[in-house]
Amino acid sequence: MRDSQSDLDRARAAWRYRGQQRPPFAETPGPGQESVWDYPRPPAYVPDSRRIAVYAGDALVAESSRSIRALETGSPPAFYLPPESVRSELLQASARRTFCEWKGEAEYFDVDGSEGLIRNAIWRYPNAGDDAAVIAGWYACYPALLRCFVDDEPVQAQPGGYYGGWITSEIVGPWKGTAGTGHW
Structure with a gap:
């Protein structure tokens, strides 16, 4: 955890882009597409009724x-799933x-899948507060480690091992995660 409110305020203020204006390097979305540069910071949490499957x-x-x-801003969406949709018997708590x-x-959480243990493949924010309280206790996962689908469309992983964004055909970037994007 952060040591103080001033540390938290500094971390929040460090972001250059906040979704108010699309930067000149951003791709223009086509019909039915979304630009990651139109997403806000702090994040918005939007319900989605499409079928999500994770393997x-x-x-x-x-x-x-x-x-x-x-x-x-700057990241493909991360999908958070309700606890009852996750097979908890396949999860092992990670440090x-x-x-x-x-x-x-x-x-x-590590996942015990059909091909062995996959380390740190799933996460959750058990005590998320403020606007993020809607995802408190819900699970998200790395599509780089697990096979993820949105309405049967295979998800591509966001680059850079830290981020867990889901790239589908409706999302345009560029997005953070590749070399030189840490300041976004």
């Missing part, structure tokens, strides 16, 4: 037609923790 190898880890997309200046402290 570890051949093992179905989660499935739901009720998710919440976290939409944050990994990270901190988001908007959502709080995240805890991680």
